Amino acid sequence: MTDVDRLFREYHVTLVRYLTRRLGDRDWAEEVAQETFVRALRQDVLKNERAWLFTVANNLVRDDARRIARQRQHLVLLRDEQMAEAESDAARADVDDVSSARRAHETMLARKAVDALAERDRMALLLREEGLDYGEIAAALDLSVASVGTTLSRARRRLVEGYEQMQREETERQNNG
Amino acid sequence: MADNELTTPSHVDEGTMHAWLDGALSLDEARTVESHVANCAQCSAAAAEARGLIAASTRILSALDDVSANIIPVAKDSSRAAALAPRRRWNARMYGPIAAVALFAVGATLFLRRTPTLVPTSAQRQKVATVSVAPPVAKENLPVATAPQSPVAAPRSEPVAHAAPTPLAAAAIEERRAAVATTTASDAVTQKSSASGLGFDATKPAAAATAFRARLADGAVATNSVSSQGGDSVTRLLGDVRTDGVQVKGPPTMAGARVVSTNEYNSGDAHLRRTVFALDSGATVTLLERRTLTAVQARTAVNAETTAPVVPLALRAPSLLGVQSVMWIASDGSMLTLSGPLSVSELEALKARIVP
Numbered sequence: 001m002t003d004v005d006r007l008f009r010e011y012h013v014t015l016v017r018y019l020t021r022r023l024g025d026r027d028w029a030e031e032v033a034q035e036t037f038v039r040a041l042r043q044d045v046l047k048n049e050r051a052w053l054f055t056v057a058n059n060l061v062r063d064d065a066r067r068i069a070r071q072r073q074h075l076v077l078l079r080d081e082q083m084a085e086a087e088s089d090a091a092r093a094d095v096d097d098v099s100s101a102r103r104a105h106e107t108m109l110a111r112k113a114v115d116a117l118a119e120r121d122r123m124a125l126l127l128r129e130e131g132l133d134y135g136e137i138a139a140a141l142d143l144s145v146a147s148v149g150t151t152l153s154r155a156r157r158r159l160v161e162g163y164e165q166m167q168r169e170e171t172e173r174q175n176n177g
Numbered sequence: 178m179a180d181n182e183l184t185t186p187s188h189v190d191e192g193t194m195h196a197w198l199d200g201a202l203s204l205d206e207a208r209t210v211e212s213h214v215a216n217c218a219q220c221s222a223a224a225a226e227a228r229g230l231i232a233a234s235t236r237i238l239s240a241l242d243d244v245s246a247n248i249i250p251v252a253k254d255s256s257r258a259a260a261l262a263p264r265r266r267w268n269a270r271m272y273g274p275i276a277a278v279a280l281f282a283v284g285a286t287l288f289l290r291r292t293p294t295l296v297p298t299s300a301q302r303q304k305v306a307t308v309s310v311a312p313p314v315a316k317e318n319l320p321v322a323t324a325p326q327s328p329v330a331a332p333r334s335e336p337v338a339h340a341a342p343t344p345l346a347a348a349a350i351e352e353r354r355a356a357v358a359t360t361t362a363s364d365a366v367t368q369k370s371s372a373s374g375l376g377f378d379a380t381k382p383a384a385a386a387t388a389f390r391a392r393l394a395d396g397a398v399a400t401n402s403v404s405s406q407g408g409d410s411v412t413r414l415l416g417d418v419r420t421d422g423v424q425v426k427g428p429p430t431m432a433g434a435r436v437v438s439t440n441e442y443n444s445g446d447a448h449l450r451r452t453v454f455a456l457d458s459g460a461t462v463t464l465l466e467r468r469t470l471t472a473v474q475a476r477t478a479v480n481a482e483t484t485a486p487v488v489p490l491a492l493r494a495p496s497l498l499g500v501q502s503v504m505w506i507a508s509d510g511s512m513l514t515l516s517g518p519l520s521v522s523e524l525e526a527l528k529a530r531i532v533p
Contacts (some may be wrong), residue, residue, distance in 0.1 A: 004504075005504070008502075010242075012502050012504070012514075013500075013501065013502070014334060016497065016502070017242060017497055020241065020242065020497060021238055021241040021242065024241070026453065026497070030463070030514065030516065031444065031449060032464055033514075034465055034467055034512060034514050035444075035447070035467070035503075036468075037443075037512070038447075040469065041512075063445075064444070082205055086322075103240075103243055104243070105241045107240045107241065107242075107243045109240075110237045110238065110240040112235075112242060112243050113237060114238070114241065122420065125234065125238070126238065129234075129238055130200070132198070133201065134196065134201040147192075147199065148196070148201070149193055149194075149195045149196030149199070150190075150191070150192030151192075152192075152195050152196075152199070152228075153192050153194065153195040153227065154191075154193040155234075155287065156195070156227075156230040156231060156233075156402045157191075157230055158235060158236040158239060159234050159238075160230050160233045160237065163233075163237050169298035
Protein backbone atom coordinates (compact mmCIF):
# COMPACT_ATOMS: atom_id res chain seq x y z
CA MET A 1 0.00 0.00 0.00
CA THR A 2 1.12 3.52 -0.67
CA ASP A 3 2.50 5.45 2.23
CA VAL A 4 -0.30 7.99 2.36
CA ASP A 5 0.96 9.65 5.51
CA ARG A 6 4.17 10.53 3.78
CA LEU A 7 2.37 11.67 0.64
CA PHE A 8 0.13 13.85 2.75
CA ARG A 9 3.02 15.46 4.58
CA GLU A 10 4.91 16.13 1.39
CA TYR A 11 2.15 17.25 -0.91
CA HIS A 12 -0.94 18.37 0.98
CA VAL A 13 0.09 22.01 1.40
CA THR A 14 1.16 22.38 -2.20
CA LEU A 15 -1.92 20.58 -3.50
CA VAL A 16 -4.29 22.76 -1.48
CA ARG A 17 -2.49 25.90 -2.63
CA TYR A 18 -2.65 24.80 -6.26
CA LEU A 19 -6.34 24.00 -6.00
CA THR A 20 -7.17 27.16 -4.10
CA ARG A 21 -5.45 29.26 -6.70
CA ARG A 22 -7.18 27.40 -9.44
CA LEU A 23 -10.66 27.34 -7.94
CA GLY A 24 -10.68 30.46 -5.79
CA ASP A 25 -12.47 28.43 -3.14
CA ARG A 26 -10.54 27.07 -0.22
CA ASP A 27 -13.23 24.75 1.09
CA TRP A 28 -13.59 23.13 -2.28
CA ALA A 29 -9.82 22.93 -2.60
CA GLU A 30 -9.50 21.14 0.73
CA GLU A 31 -12.22 18.69 -0.18
CA VAL A 32 -10.63 17.83 -3.49
CA ALA A 33 -7.24 17.46 -1.83
CA GLN A 34 -8.66 15.10 0.76
CA GLU A 35 -10.43 13.05 -1.89
CA THR A 36 -7.17 12.85 -3.81
CA PHE A 37 -5.47 11.23 -0.84
CA VAL A 38 -8.37 8.83 -0.45
CA ARG A 39 -7.71 7.76 -4.04
CA ALA A 40 -4.02 7.44 -3.29
CA LEU A 41 -4.88 5.17 -0.39
CA ARG A 42 -6.52 2.77 -2.83
CA GLN A 43 -3.44 2.54 -5.05
CA ASP A 44 -0.89 -0.18 -4.64
CA VAL A 45 1.96 1.59 -6.31
CA LEU A 46 2.32 5.16 -7.46
CA LYS A 47 4.72 5.93 -10.21
CA ASN A 48 5.62 9.57 -10.58
CA GLU A 49 3.62 10.34 -7.47
CA ARG A 50 3.54 14.12 -7.67
CA ALA A 51 2.24 14.14 -11.24
CA TRP A 52 -0.23 11.41 -10.26
CA LEU A 53 -1.65 13.43 -7.35
CA PHE A 54 -2.11 16.57 -9.41
CA THR A 55 -3.66 14.62 -12.27
CA VAL A 56 -6.17 12.94 -9.96
CA ALA A 57 -6.98 16.27 -8.35
CA ASN A 58 -7.57 17.78 -11.78
CA ASN A 59 -9.89 14.94 -12.72
CA LEU A 60 -11.83 15.31 -9.49
CA VAL A 61 -12.26 19.01 -10.13
CA ARG A 62 -13.49 18.31 -13.64
CA ASP A 63 -16.07 15.79 -12.41
CA ASP A 64 -17.09 18.05 -9.54
CA ALA A 65 -17.36 21.05 -11.77
CA ARG A 66 -19.93 19.43 -13.97
CA ARG A 67 -22.09 18.54 -11.03
CA ILE A 68 -22.02 21.71 -9.04
CA ALA A 69 -21.05 24.40 -11.49
CA ARG A 70 -24.26 26.27 -10.95
CA GLN A 71 -24.07 26.49 -7.19
CA ARG A 72 -20.45 27.46 -7.25
CA GLN A 73 -21.15 30.13 -9.81
CA HIS A 74 -23.72 31.57 -7.49
CA LEU A 75 -21.29 31.62 -4.61
CA VAL A 76 -18.61 33.23 -6.72
CA LEU A 77 -20.95 36.05 -7.58
CA LEU A 78 -21.75 36.56 -3.94
CA ARG A 79 -18.12 36.48 -3.04
CA ASP A 80 -17.40 39.25 -5.52
CA GLU A 81 -20.20 41.26 -3.97
CA GLN A 82 -18.66 40.71 -0.59
CA MET A 83 -15.29 41.83 -1.79
CA ALA A 84 -16.72 44.96 -3.33
CA GLU A 85 -18.55 45.63 -0.09
CA ALA A 86 -15.42 45.15 1.97
CA GLU A 87 -13.58 47.50 -0.33
CA SER A 88 -16.13 50.26 -0.18
CA ASP A 89 -16.37 49.84 3.58
CA ALA A 90 -12.66 50.20 3.89
CA ALA A 91 -12.51 53.13 1.52
CA ARG A 92 -14.10 55.29 4.19
CA ALA A 93 -12.32 53.74 7.11
CA ASP A 94 -8.84 54.01 8.53
CA VAL A 95 -5.37 53.16 7.27
CA ASP A 96 -5.31 49.52 8.35
CA ASP A 97 -8.49 48.86 6.52
CA VAL A 98 -7.25 50.64 3.44
CA SER A 99 -4.24 48.38 3.25
CA SER A 100 -6.36 45.29 3.64
CA ALA A 101 -8.73 46.64 1.04
CA ARG A 102 -5.80 47.02 -1.30
CA ARG A 103 -4.89 43.41 -0.71
CA ALA A 104 -8.44 42.33 -1.36
CA HIS A 105 -8.39 44.38 -4.49
CA GLU A 106 -5.15 42.82 -5.70
CA THR A 107 -6.59 39.40 -5.06
CA MET A 108 -9.63 40.27 -7.12
CA LEU A 109 -7.53 41.57 -10.02
CA ALA A 110 -5.34 38.47 -9.90
CA ARG A 111 -8.43 36.28 -9.87
CA LYS A 112 -9.80 37.96 -12.95
CA ALA A 113 -6.49 37.79 -14.79
CA VAL A 114 -6.06 34.10 -13.98
CA ASP A 115 -9.62 33.25 -14.91
CA ALA A 116 -9.13 34.93 -18.28
CA LEU A 117 -6.42 32.41 -19.24
CA ALA A 118 -7.18 29.33 -21.27
CA GLU A 119 -7.71 26.34 -18.99
CA ARG A 120 -4.60 24.49 -20.06
CA ASP A 121 -2.39 27.57 -19.82
CA ARG A 122 -3.71 28.31 -16.36
CA MET A 123 -3.15 24.79 -15.13
CA ALA A 124 0.35 24.58 -16.57
CA LEU A 125 1.28 27.82 -14.88
CA LEU A 126 -0.17 26.87 -11.51
CA LEU A 127 1.50 23.47 -11.61
CA ARG A 128 4.82 25.10 -12.42
CA GLU A 129 4.38 27.44 -9.45
CA GLU A 130 4.11 24.38 -7.24
CA GLY A 131 7.48 23.22 -8.47
CA LEU A 132 6.48 20.55 -10.97
CA ASP A 133 9.08 20.08 -13.66
CA TYR A 134 8.30 20.08 -17.36
CA GLY A 135 8.00 16.31 -17.48
CA GLU A 136 5.51 16.27 -14.62
CA ILE A 137 3.47 19.10 -16.12
CA ALA A 138 3.40 17.28 -19.45
CA ALA A 139 2.22 14.11 -17.72
CA ALA A 140 -0.45 15.85 -15.67
CA LEU A 141 -1.87 17.78 -18.62
CA ASP A 142 -1.29 15.23 -21.34
CA LEU A 143 0.99 17.57 -23.27
CA SER A 144 4.27 16.87 -25.01
CA VAL A 145 7.26 17.92 -22.93
CA ALA A 146 8.47 20.03 -25.84
CA SER A 147 5.36 22.20 -25.79
CA VAL A 148 5.44 23.00 -22.07
CA GLY A 149 7.84 25.94 -22.52
CA THR A 150 5.63 27.46 -25.19
CA THR A 151 2.53 26.94 -23.04
CA LEU A 152 4.16 28.52 -19.99
CA SER A 153 5.57 31.49 -21.86
CA ARG A 154 2.17 32.22 -23.39
CA ALA A 155 0.42 31.82 -20.03
CA ARG A 156 2.84 34.12 -18.22
CA ARG A 157 2.68 36.81 -20.88
CA ARG A 158 -1.11 36.78 -21.00
CA LEU A 159 -1.42 36.78 -17.23
CA VAL A 160 0.90 39.73 -16.72
CA GLU A 161 -0.41 41.71 -19.66
CA GLY A 162 -4.01 41.07 -18.68
CA TYR A 163 -3.32 42.14 -15.13
CA GLU A 164 -1.55 45.30 -16.20
CA GLN A 165 -4.30 46.10 -18.68
CA MET A 166 -6.90 45.96 -15.92
CA GLN A 167 -4.78 48.19 -13.73
CA ARG A 168 -4.49 50.74 -16.54
CA GLU A 169 -8.22 50.70 -17.18
CA GLU A 170 -8.85 51.32 -13.52
CA THR A 171 -6.48 54.22 -13.35
CA GLU A 172 -8.17 55.74 -16.36
CA ARG A 173 -11.58 55.31 -14.79
CA GLN A 174 -10.39 56.95 -11.61
CA ASN A 175 -8.90 59.83 -13.53
CA ASN A 176 -12.09 60.33 -15.49
CA GLY A 177 -14.41 60.00 -12.58
CA MET B 178 13.22 20.53 -27.25
CA ALA B 179 12.15 19.12 -30.57
CA ASP B 180 9.80 22.03 -31.25
CA ASN B 181 12.45 24.60 -30.85
CA GLU B 182 15.17 25.09 -33.38
CA LEU B 183 18.41 25.28 -31.52
CA THR B 184 20.83 23.90 -34.05
CA THR B 185 21.03 27.06 -36.12
CA PRO B 186 22.34 30.28 -34.62
CA SER B 187 18.89 31.84 -35.03
CA HIS B 188 17.22 33.80 -32.26
CA VAL B 189 15.87 31.94 -29.27
CA ASP B 190 12.09 31.58 -29.39
CA GLU B 191 10.04 32.53 -26.35
CA GLY B 192 9.12 28.98 -25.34
CA THR B 193 12.75 27.91 -25.35
CA MET B 194 13.70 31.02 -23.43
CA HIS B 195 11.28 30.14 -20.66
CA ALA B 196 12.37 26.51 -20.69
CA TRP B 197 15.94 27.69 -20.32
CA LEU B 198 15.12 30.01 -17.42
CA ASP B 199 13.06 27.24 -15.80
CA GLY B 200 16.06 24.94 -16.00
CA ALA B 201 14.20 22.51 -18.23
CA LEU B 202 16.71 22.27 -21.07
CA SER B 203 19.37 19.64 -21.44
CA LEU B 204 22.92 20.68 -20.75
CA ASP B 205 23.74 20.98 -24.46
CA GLU B 206 20.63 22.95 -25.26
CA ALA B 207 21.22 25.26 -22.34
CA ARG B 208 24.77 25.93 -23.46
CA THR B 209 23.59 26.83 -26.95
CA VAL B 210 20.99 29.26 -25.62
CA GLU B 211 23.39 30.75 -23.15
CA SER B 212 26.06 31.55 -25.66
CA HIS B 213 23.54 32.96 -28.10
CA VAL B 214 21.94 35.22 -25.48
CA ALA B 215 25.35 36.44 -24.42
CA ASN B 216 26.12 37.62 -27.94
CA CYS B 217 22.76 38.82 -29.18
CA ALA B 218 21.32 42.09 -27.92
CA GLN B 219 17.83 41.19 -29.07
CA CYS B 220 17.79 37.84 -27.26
CA SER B 221 19.45 39.32 -24.24
CA ALA B 222 16.57 41.79 -23.99
CA ALA B 223 14.10 38.97 -24.54
CA ALA B 224 15.69 37.01 -21.71
CA ALA B 225 15.38 39.99 -19.41
CA GLU B 226 11.74 40.37 -20.36
CA ALA B 227 11.07 36.67 -19.79
CA ARG B 228 12.65 36.89 -16.33
CA GLY B 229 10.35 39.80 -15.59
CA LEU B 230 7.30 37.87 -16.76
CA ILE B 231 8.22 34.88 -14.63
CA ALA B 232 8.68 37.02 -11.52
CA ALA B 233 5.52 39.02 -12.16
CA SER B 234 3.48 35.86 -12.69
CA THR B 235 4.64 34.45 -9.40
CA ARG B 236 3.77 37.68 -7.64
CA ILE B 237 0.30 37.89 -9.19
CA LEU B 238 -0.47 34.26 -8.41
CA SER B 239 0.60 34.60 -4.80
CA ALA B 240 -2.17 37.19 -4.35
CA LEU B 241 -4.59 34.31 -4.87
CA ASP B 242 -3.54 32.78 -1.56
CA ASP B 243 -5.24 35.62 0.23
CA VAL B 244 -8.58 33.94 0.16
CA SER B 245 -10.74 33.22 3.13
CA ALA B 246 -12.94 30.21 3.25
CA ASN B 247 -16.59 30.08 4.16
CA ILE B 248 -17.34 33.53 2.94
CA ILE B 249 -20.99 32.98 2.44
CA PRO B 250 -23.09 35.82 3.79
CA VAL B 251 -25.43 34.92 6.60
CA ALA B 252 -28.07 37.37 5.58
CA LYS B 253 -28.07 40.35 3.32
CA ASP B 254 -30.21 42.48 5.62
CA SER B 255 -27.53 43.24 8.13
CA SER B 256 -29.00 46.56 9.20
CA ARG B 257 -29.78 45.24 12.62
CA ALA B 258 -26.42 43.60 12.84
CA ALA B 259 -24.73 46.81 11.82
CA ALA B 260 -26.53 48.66 14.58
CA LEU B 261 -25.31 46.13 17.11
CA ALA B 262 -21.79 45.91 15.85
CA PRO B 263 -19.00 47.88 17.45
CA ARG B 264 -18.10 50.96 15.48
CA ARG B 265 -14.56 49.96 14.98
CA ARG B 266 -14.35 46.73 13.12
CA TRP B 267 -12.32 44.03 14.70
CA ASN B 268 -9.36 43.21 12.61
CA ALA B 269 -7.89 39.74 12.64
CA ARG B 270 -4.65 40.99 11.14
CA MET B 271 -3.96 43.07 14.19
CA TYR B 272 -5.07 40.40 16.58
CA GLY B 273 -3.20 37.66 14.81
CA PRO B 274 0.17 37.88 16.53
CA ILE B 275 -1.37 37.88 19.96
CA ALA B 276 -3.26 34.81 18.94
CA ALA B 277 -0.17 33.21 17.55
CA VAL B 278 1.80 33.76 20.73
CA ALA B 279 -1.02 32.40 22.83
CA LEU B 280 -1.22 29.38 20.59
CA PHE B 281 2.43 28.67 20.89
CA ALA B 282 1.86 28.65 24.60
CA VAL B 283 -0.92 26.16 24.10
CA GLY B 284 1.16 24.11 21.78
CA ALA B 285 4.15 24.13 24.06
CA THR B 286 2.14 23.22 27.07
CA LEU B 287 0.28 20.45 25.38
CA PHE B 288 3.42 19.19 23.83
CA LEU B 289 5.23 19.13 27.12
CA ARG B 290 2.39 17.39 28.84
CA ARG B 291 2.71 14.66 26.31
CA THR B 292 6.44 14.50 26.23
CA PRO B 293 7.02 11.28 28.16
CA THR B 294 5.36 9.37 25.34
CA LEU B 295 5.27 11.35 22.16
CA VAL B 296 2.67 9.05 20.76
CA PRO B 297 0.03 8.78 23.43
CA THR B 298 -1.85 5.59 23.93
CA SER B 299 -5.55 5.79 23.37
CA ALA B 300 -6.07 5.71 27.11
CA GLN B 301 -3.84 8.73 27.58
CA ARG B 302 -5.54 10.51 24.76
CA GLN B 303 -8.88 9.81 26.36
CA LYS B 304 -7.60 11.23 29.59
CA VAL B 305 -6.43 14.45 28.01
CA ALA B 306 -9.78 14.91 26.41
CA THR B 307 -11.72 14.15 29.53
CA VAL B 308 -9.68 16.40 31.75
CA SER B 309 -10.08 19.40 29.53
CA VAL B 310 -13.67 18.85 28.56
CA ALA B 311 -15.19 19.04 32.00
CA PRO B 312 -15.53 22.75 32.79
CA PRO B 313 -16.30 25.19 30.00
CA VAL B 314 -13.30 27.46 30.02
CA ALA B 315 -14.02 31.11 30.71
CA LYS B 316 -13.57 33.24 27.64
CA GLU B 317 -10.78 35.33 29.05
CA ASN B 318 -8.68 32.34 29.94
CA LEU B 319 -6.31 30.71 27.58
CA PRO B 320 -7.49 27.35 26.35
CA VAL B 321 -5.04 25.65 28.63
CA ALA B 322 -6.33 26.85 31.91
CA THR B 323 -5.35 23.38 33.04
CA ALA B 324 -1.69 24.09 32.55
CA PRO B 325 -0.73 24.25 36.23
CA GLN B 326 -1.69 20.60 36.54
CA SER B 327 1.31 19.79 34.52
CA PRO B 328 4.54 19.75 36.47
CA VAL B 329 6.58 20.33 33.35
CA ALA B 330 4.50 23.08 31.81
CA ALA B 331 6.46 26.03 30.59
CA PRO B 332 5.92 29.27 32.48
CA ARG B 333 3.13 31.20 30.80
CA SER B 334 5.13 34.38 30.73
CA GLU B 335 7.73 33.11 28.33
CA PRO B 336 6.01 30.63 26.08
CA VAL B 337 7.63 31.60 22.85
CA ALA B 338 11.09 30.79 24.04
CA HIS B 339 10.03 27.20 24.53
CA ALA B 340 7.97 26.72 21.44
CA ALA B 341 9.91 26.90 18.24
CA PRO B 342 7.56 28.40 15.67
CA THR B 343 7.63 26.91 12.24
CA PRO B 344 9.27 29.10 9.63
CA LEU B 345 5.94 29.73 7.97
CA ALA B 346 4.22 30.70 11.18
CA ALA B 347 7.13 32.93 12.01
CA ALA B 348 6.82 34.56 8.64
CA ALA B 349 3.14 35.13 9.24
CA ILE B 350 3.92 36.79 12.53
CA GLU B 351 6.58 38.91 10.94
CA GLU B 352 4.20 39.99 8.25
CA ARG B 353 1.66 41.12 10.79
CA ARG B 354 4.02 42.72 13.23
CA ALA B 355 3.89 46.04 11.48
CA ALA B 356 0.14 46.07 11.71
CA VAL B 357 0.24 45.40 15.43
CA ALA B 358 2.59 48.25 16.07
CA THR B 359 -0.19 50.60 15.10
CA THR B 360 -2.73 49.04 17.42
CA THR B 361 -3.47 51.25 20.37
CA ALA B 362 -4.27 49.96 23.81
CA SER B 363 -7.89 51.03 23.61
CA ASP B 364 -8.25 49.20 20.34
CA ALA B 365 -6.98 46.08 21.96
CA VAL B 366 -9.58 46.33 24.67
CA THR B 367 -12.34 46.84 22.16
CA GLN B 368 -11.17 43.89 20.18
CA LYS B 369 -11.02 41.66 23.15
CA SER B 370 -14.42 42.50 24.48
CA SER B 371 -16.21 42.50 21.19
CA ALA B 372 -14.69 39.54 19.50
CA SER B 373 -13.88 37.33 22.45
CA GLY B 374 -11.40 35.39 20.48
CA LEU B 375 -13.32 34.37 17.42
CA GLY B 376 -11.13 33.91 14.44
CA PHE B 377 -12.80 36.04 11.84
CA ASP B 378 -11.06 37.98 9.23
CA ALA B 379 -13.29 40.98 9.45
CA THR B 380 -11.41 42.69 6.69
CA LYS B 381 -12.95 40.75 3.88
CA PRO B 382 -16.62 40.00 4.00
CA ALA B 383 -17.47 42.76 6.38
CA ALA B 384 -21.20 42.28 6.33
CA ALA B 385 -21.05 38.59 7.07
CA ALA B 386 -18.63 39.12 9.89
CA THR B 387 -20.62 41.84 11.56
CA ALA B 388 -23.84 39.96 11.09
CA PHE B 389 -22.42 36.82 12.53
CA ARG B 390 -20.75 38.58 15.40
CA ALA B 391 -23.95 40.35 16.29
CA ARG B 392 -25.81 37.06 16.20
CA LEU B 393 -23.18 35.58 18.40
CA ALA B 394 -23.55 38.37 20.92
CA ASP B 395 -27.26 37.87 20.67
CA GLY B 396 -26.99 34.27 21.69
CA ALA B 397 -28.58 33.30 18.40
CA VAL B 398 -25.61 31.16 17.56
CA ALA B 399 -25.03 28.62 20.22
CA THR B 400 -22.27 26.13 19.97
CA ASN B 401 -23.52 23.02 18.27
CA SER B 402 -27.02 24.18 17.78
CA VAL B 403 -28.64 25.30 14.62
CA SER B 404 -30.22 28.67 14.27
CA SER B 405 -33.08 29.25 11.93
CA GLN B 406 -32.48 32.96 11.87
CA GLY B 407 -31.27 33.93 8.43
CA GLY B 408 -31.65 30.32 7.45
CA ASP B 409 -33.67 31.11 4.38
CA SER B 410 -30.94 32.89 2.57
CA VAL B 411 -28.43 30.24 3.47
CA THR B 412 -30.71 27.48 2.34
CA ARG B 413 -31.33 29.28 -0.88
CA LEU B 414 -27.62 29.60 -1.51
CA LEU B 415 -26.77 26.05 -0.69
CA GLY B 416 -29.37 24.17 -2.59
CA ASP B 417 -27.09 21.18 -2.84
CA VAL B 418 -26.42 20.85 0.83
CA ARG B 419 -28.40 18.25 2.64
CA THR B 420 -28.31 15.74 5.36
CA ASP B 421 -29.76 12.41 4.45
CA GLY B 422 -29.81 8.71 5.08
CA VAL B 423 -26.39 8.69 6.65
CA GLN B 424 -26.28 8.03 10.34
CA VAL B 425 -23.65 10.40 11.55
CA LYS B 426 -23.34 11.32 15.16
CA GLY B 427 -23.60 14.94 16.22
CA PRO B 428 -20.77 17.31 15.45
CA PRO B 429 -17.50 16.57 17.15
CA THR B 430 -16.30 18.73 20.00
CA MET B 431 -12.86 19.88 20.93
CA ALA B 432 -11.82 20.54 24.48
CA GLY B 433 -11.12 24.22 25.01
CA ALA B 434 -12.63 25.24 21.67
CA ARG B 435 -16.06 26.15 20.46
CA VAL B 436 -17.81 24.82 17.41
CA VAL B 437 -18.52 27.82 15.24
CA SER B 438 -20.11 26.06 12.34
CA THR B 439 -20.75 22.63 11.04
CA ASN B 440 -21.79 21.75 7.58
CA GLU B 441 -22.63 18.34 6.11
CA TYR B 442 -23.25 17.15 2.63
CA ASN B 443 -22.64 14.36 0.20
CA SER B 444 -20.14 14.51 -2.58
CA GLY B 445 -19.95 11.55 -4.92
CA ASP B 446 -19.66 8.41 -2.84
CA ALA B 447 -18.65 10.28 0.26
CA HIS B 448 -20.36 12.02 3.12
CA LEU B 449 -18.44 15.10 4.17
CA ARG B 450 -18.68 17.07 7.35
CA ARG B 451 -16.78 20.27 7.90
CA THR B 452 -16.58 21.62 11.42
CA VAL B 453 -14.92 24.92 12.26
CA PHE B 454 -13.65 25.34 15.80
CA ALA B 455 -12.74 28.68 17.32
CA LEU B 456 -9.94 28.56 19.81
CA ASP B 457 -10.00 31.18 22.53
CA SER B 458 -6.76 32.50 21.16
CA GLY B 459 -8.55 33.80 18.09
CA ALA B 460 -7.54 31.21 15.54
CA THR B 461 -9.92 28.82 13.89
CA VAL B 462 -9.16 25.28 12.86
CA THR B 463 -11.18 23.18 10.50
CA LEU B 464 -11.93 19.51 10.76
CA LEU B 465 -12.93 17.83 7.53
CA GLU B 466 -14.37 14.35 7.93
CA ARG B 467 -14.99 12.02 5.03
CA ARG B 468 -16.95 8.80 5.26
CA THR B 469 -17.47 6.53 2.34
CA LEU B 470 -21.12 5.91 1.61
CA THR B 471 -22.55 2.56 0.68
CA ALA B 472 -24.16 2.40 -2.73
CA VAL B 473 -27.61 2.44 -1.13
CA GLN B 474 -26.82 5.47 0.98
CA ALA B 475 -25.47 7.32 -2.00
CA ARG B 476 -28.66 6.63 -3.95
CA THR B 477 -30.84 7.65 -1.04
CA ALA B 478 -28.88 10.82 -0.71
CA VAL B 479 -29.56 11.83 -4.27
CA ASN B 480 -33.27 11.39 -3.73
CA ALA B 481 -33.44 13.05 -0.37
CA GLU B 482 -33.87 16.69 -1.10
CA THR B 483 -34.13 17.77 2.48
CA THR B 484 -32.23 20.94 3.07
CA ALA B 485 -29.64 20.92 5.74
CA PRO B 486 -29.91 23.20 8.69
CA VAL B 487 -26.83 25.21 8.09
CA VAL B 488 -25.22 27.09 10.87
CA PRO B 489 -23.90 30.44 9.69
CA LEU B 490 -20.47 29.90 8.40
CA ALA B 491 -17.45 31.23 10.15
CA LEU B 492 -14.68 33.14 8.54
CA ARG B 493 -11.27 31.67 8.66
CA ALA B 494 -7.65 32.66 8.47
CA PRO B 495 -7.26 35.23 5.70
CA SER B 496 -4.44 33.54 3.91
CA LEU B 497 -3.08 30.12 3.14
CA LEU B 498 0.23 31.32 4.46
CA GLY B 499 1.17 29.24 7.47
CA VAL B 500 -1.81 26.94 7.24
CA GLN B 501 -0.84 23.35 7.98
CA SER B 502 -2.82 20.15 8.13
CA VAL B 503 -2.70 16.74 9.73
CA MET B 504 -4.57 13.74 8.40
CA TRP B 505 -5.52 10.49 10.03
CA ILE B 506 -7.79 7.54 9.45
CA ALA B 507 -10.32 6.82 12.17
CA SER B 508 -11.19 3.32 13.35
CA ASP B 509 -14.39 3.37 11.27
CA GLY B 510 -12.35 4.02 8.16
CA SER B 511 -13.26 7.67 7.77
CA MET B 512 -10.52 10.06 6.82
CA LEU B 513 -10.09 13.22 8.86
CA THR B 514 -8.10 16.32 8.09
CA LEU B 515 -7.49 19.03 10.66
CA SER B 516 -6.20 22.33 9.26
CA GLY B 517 -5.31 25.66 10.73
CA PRO B 518 -2.69 28.38 10.97
CA LEU B 519 -0.68 26.34 13.45
CA SER B 520 2.33 24.09 13.35
CA VAL B 521 1.91 20.40 12.71
CA SER B 522 2.76 19.53 16.30
CA GLU B 523 0.19 22.01 17.57
CA LEU B 524 -2.42 20.48 15.30
CA GLU B 525 -1.44 17.03 16.56
CA ALA B 526 -2.03 18.29 20.08
CA LEU B 527 -5.46 19.65 19.15
CA LYS B 528 -6.29 16.43 17.37
CA ALA B 529 -5.99 14.59 20.68
CA ARG B 530 -8.62 16.90 22.14
CA ILE B 531 -11.28 16.11 19.57
CA VAL B 532 -14.19 14.09 20.82
CA PRO B 533 -15.95 12.61 17.82
